[in-house]
Amino acid sequence: MKLTERHTQVLIVGAGPSGLMMAAQLLRYGIQPVVIDNKKGPTNHTRALAVQARTLEIYRQMGIADEVLKEGKPAEGLNFYYEGKRKGIFPVKDIGEEQTPYPYVFIYPQSKNERTLINYLTQHAVAIYWDTTLQQLSQNNTLAEALLISEGAEVKITADWVIGADGAHSTVRKQLGIAFKGDTYPSLFYLADVIADQQDDFIDLHLSDKGFAGFFPTAEPGGFRIIGAVPEKLQDKELTLDDVLPEISQVTKTTFRVKECRWFTTYKLHHRMAEEFRSGRSFLIGDAAHIHSPVGGQGMNTGLQDAYNLAWKLAGVINRKLEEKILQTYAAERMPVARELLQTTDRAFKLLMSKSPMMQLGKKWLLPKVISWLWGNDGIRKNFFKRLSQTGISYRHSPISIDLSHSSRYKAGDRLPYLKLYDEKKQEETDLQAWCSKPGFTLILMGQMAEQDLLNYARWITHFYGSGLNFFYLPLTKRNWPVFYQLEVKQNHNKTIIVRPDGHIGFMCDSADIDVINNYLQFTAGLIRADK
Template sequence: MISVPQHTSVLIVGAGPSGLMMAAQLLRNGVQPVIIDIKQGPTNQSKALAVQARSLEIYRQLGIVDKIISEGKQAGGLAFNMGGEQLVSISLKDMGEPQTLFPFIHLYPQSKNERALLEYLTTACCPVYWETTLISLTRNNNTLQVSMQNGNTTFKLSCDYIIGADGAHSVVRKQLGIPFTGDTYQHKFYLADIELASAMDGRQVNLFVGKSGFAGFFPMPQEGSFRVVASLPDGLEDREYLQLSDVLPELENITRAKIEVDHINWFTTYKLHHRMAEKFSDGRCFLIGDAAHIHSPVGGQGMNTGLQDAYNLGWKLAAVVNGQIKEDILGSYAAERVPVAKDLLNTTDHMFNVITSRSWFSGLLKRYVIPNALKLVWKNESMRGYFFKQVSQTGISYRDSKINLQLGHSGKIKAGDRLPYLEIYDEKKKAKTDIHAWCNKPGFTLITLGEIKESFLFTLAKWITQDYNGNINFFHLPPSENNQHIFDVFEVKTGARKALIIRPDMHIGYINDAVDIEMMNNYLRNIVGFIS
């Protein structure tokens, strides 16, 4: 029989990537959650494969990115094939430079993501209660009462907040009665993790399209291993107990190549859905990841979006639980993440429908329009950079959020945007660092730019220490030839100043051309909701 506390501030239901990241973010910010999952343990199936740059930036903050980089590999390129002919091939290598420290698509399966996060939780002495099912959820004023079952034992637990990270069939969402609207794609698909004897580029994503369907070969970290995602051939969609050998003839027909398989690690058939919860929060209950939204696998966005859901909500919830920020800030989670999910759902849906459609018009698009469009985009540096921003999720902005404040000159970078990645030369230490590294510690970060007297810098440091009890980190960057590019990016003219307050999720919360304590205090107290 397991021993679960009778009360917890936060209960997380679901220990997939989103739930584990949620627990990691709470722990990083000083809150110990309880996390349960119906499964026996972490998945041993690869599932999601791509880790985008924005997720790697989150892993860097957690201090575990080196492990993730060393155990995966960078996607080197993308080839688009039709009728046995390669219509276009583009390089994906370091395509996002200099936008991020991780300017690539990293191939690192979900199973390894889960284990990396579990190691982080274990180090912080936060167990996952496996084989534990949520039976019921009731609300009593500001307390939530849940009934759970482990084996033959049923037990109760009270909590202040509950996070539904329990996937597309979320029990939390169903208990709350939140509709999960959307649709199911027409055709059925199969997924296979295989080791190939036949030659295929182990760093290149190969997409094959034909009149009868499509197939994608995605290289996995292990040499010679590939994830194959393909449409199920006509005539097999209703057959039970399918094996790879049943679909291999059609796969070879689409690829126009002999597929020699050394070993099959995983084979499954499934229907794909695109659905979204009507709302992402209800009182003290929140939905993240697949419990809130599911969509097609185009672009490797699903797992990464769930990780960002947790990243967005985690610091806010921890600040409320710790009594630092008023509870009103929790309303910004849904306000910021629902538009992201809607845009993603629409984009991936349109792209997936084009790729999987068997109409003559779609065939024309795939043979002539898509390859030429890719060639055009890749020749143009700015268009290539835009493409990377969308895929990497570094382009996500919360400019319309009510917890941001833009003052002074309105430049290219605004409050709500992700803090751009910029290298910094530390004049005192005579060493290189970067602006993201300045935001590695939990909490908000104040960054001032320009010529500021040392006495006023001491005043700023004293204000932060006395009024915010160490919950705001502080860095100052004076003008220098080595760091002029940073002043150019933030449009700080000679002799001018700028103040930035960076949220814990590395989005800019506040920008002002003046370094004014009263204005910053107004932002932190009245807009963010810091408690005196």
Template sequence: MIPADGHYPVLIVGAGPSGLMMAAQLLRYGVQPIIIDVKKGLTDQSRALAVQARSMEIYRQMGLADRALQEGIQAETVSIQNDHRELIKLSLQNLGKNTTPFPFVHLLEQSKNERLLLGFLTQNCCPVYWNTSLSDFLQEENRITAHLKSDDKRSTITADWLIGADGAHSFVRKKLQVDFKGDAYTNKFYLADIELNHCFEEKQVTLKMGDTAFTGFFPMKGVNRFRVVATLPKQFADREEVGFEEIKSDLSRSLPENVAIEKCHAFSIYKLHHRMASKFSDKKSFLIGDAAHIHSPVGGQGMNTGLQDAYNLAWKLAGVINQNLQPAILESYAEERMPVARRLLQTTDRFFNLINSQNVLNRFLRNQILPKLVHFFWKQEKFQAFGFETISQTGINYRDSKINLNFSKAETIKAGDRLPFIQIFDEKKKQQTDLHAWCAKPGFTFIALGKLKENDLFNLARWITQHYPQQLNFFYLPFSAKNKAVFDCFELKEDQHKAIIVRPDMYIGYLNDTIHVDLIDQYLEQVAGCIKAPKKQV
């Protein structure tokens, strides 16, 4: 199947996690994209294994979190070992307690994430055109002209915008002549989906950092199922193709003596790279996910970063398409996401070189120094909190972004931070909920904290209805004993006020210690680029 000739608002090239998330987010805003992929269907071999808490929060906003939890498994411990012994075992349970609805490391392989997102697309009548490739495209001032092919069929479509979600070898990126600087790691690796004869630490991630190889065991949903990521034995380094039976004996030596491999369901070898595009956008085209950045699998960050690229870009692009936001908002995509990708490349590259390097100094650091340091710091709550924020990606902020405005004297929370997850009592509905649930609907969310007069509330609601009826959701939370935690979090006393505007991606865009309509209007129109509703004719 190939899209019919015609004009479409957005063409997404690539139906991996990033492309599927991009399509799903656009659909939430009423934008119907076209999404194509050269593959025959969803991937059955995937290297991405973890869905971090920040991505789970996105799934929750989409109504997909419960199914994601059912399909995956929560890792309870991580065991770091060398060839001879266990160096350290760490608990992963409730690391982010009270900071997110998902205070754990959730193992859900890429293929299941893709099925989850594809189901969302199907429910919203958005097909994926499989076995369809982008053979060429021309980027003009006002549109993209794209030539598609599927077997012997051809079509030419036009689109207002083009999204390159087509992976590390991105045709879109190459056609745009965007540099993809970086390098490949020396060793080759293999991935194996194996079934063992009996239980082997069912909810434990096991990382074996040996003298000559690295092997990681990640539990999967199912009886005695594990995903293995490991260094390919040196004797196969120059081979283009290697079969599982050839490495089986090496892998078996990494298992406890009483555990044997019953079956291998999938096996592949690959090279790992660390690269980043020199720019994430060019006129009417954007790069997301692996098309924009690739890095080592340390910390399970890759797929999650791609999901959040899409999440960041989609609301801005949909706002422009729906004529709710000025086109200048699109510049903030690269401004916000490129520093995130750059930091991720630097940190994962350092850690990966440490755990994978075979030189004497690094082995000494891994076996003697690192375990003692981690064991010491892991006992401290602040270190655990920092570690979870980093791994879960809940600590990412956009404080330096031009589309945020901070007028608050609060020290802990600033505009540009992710909205804290706090349980609240909805005084209007008289029921328990949380701040994230309040911000589940598409659009910006205005939260007024502190006691307001009934007339002031009425004027606020009327002002929103007149000027931003489709863009701004409104919630009011007066002080009460049940909601003291919210006021404490935002450093607010009982008799004070605070205006919070949460962006559609659940980051705080505006923070002020007073509730002033003119200042809120200034932020929405001049900083965030919101377009006011036209005045009604009397």
């Protein structure tokens, strides 16, 4: 399909995972964006290797999780080696049991994520304009204008809003004049996607005084990604996998036999973050906003969550369901997440790469024992999974998080927990997150309430908020007592929870008061009532 001059509500620059997720989420709210990318088509390289539980929860809300699960596999765990000797084994499969429907790290590479999202968009008639480059971007208070080169021809596009999802070298970011502060790590690294004559569902991390090598199983039989540092003696030459295989053997003290090399490249790692995530009518998401070392498999997943956080807010503004002030919360919520991620991955990466004699001794003797001791603590394991899986990300300090509850386990701003329940109305088992699968905010009332009161709530929602507010009632029953216990609902009390469209708790209160609920929706969240 040829791109022609037009006006669009949203122009998305970049059709990697973040840009595709942004388009897919906007589509859920009836908005069809224009998506462009300077590549000739979707990538065939695996690039990012895994999706975390929080990403799978997003796919579940979109109705495509089952499709994704068929195409990948959970990682079994991590083997830690030093000088070829295993110093520790740390299982991770089902480590997050009862915290999420997906209690593991799921091996599902970037290429498959992109294909899944492209299929989703194609099925809903959203085209992606490949071989299209952003040349110039300008904006004023009401409009953005983009000059594009599409298939060799100039095309002008005007847009109400622009999303920069165009990676670390973002043209959008540069055109907006936003600084990308940080640094580049001095070492050169190699990456190889191979098919080997062995099968292992564990991630193997090999450390030695010669360097490190990480082996990450891919979804196909015998598939591995190998990552390591290029020795200084090889850094000035054009490399192939054969050049680094002897180095891998020195680190692992074994011979690794490769049947086929699918992809080999060398690269530098960076840790940088945009000084702003928004300028006027333009936003930055994913690698355009922040890049960091691959420690922990957080990069692609963080970009997907950027899109997930921004899309419902932008859609609400476009559809005149939300006041424009909601857009200020994107940077307020996501910049602290990116900043903390850069700090933690930077510390972990520097520890991994350190060659000082003291650190080498620490990695050989102390680090495995410390990790093993920590891993034996159930609470520490669960907290580790929350960080790794991104289910622990919270927006408690967001201006749209209001907590009027005594609860200590969960607060407004936290992700809505995965708690199984029995739907008394439908007479079926489900869970809280499944109740919040539709677009819009979700009001959940818990406790003992009269039929007439529930009817009044339903009428009030229909009259003032319509499809912008979904409504569920959970009565106290023997089957649902565990939910009441986890959410710390006091005996003979009610509880109100308002869940944002992205599955985070926006409001929580130990009573059910229609005026208080309305004040939150109208004056804090900025929902525009139907009678306005």
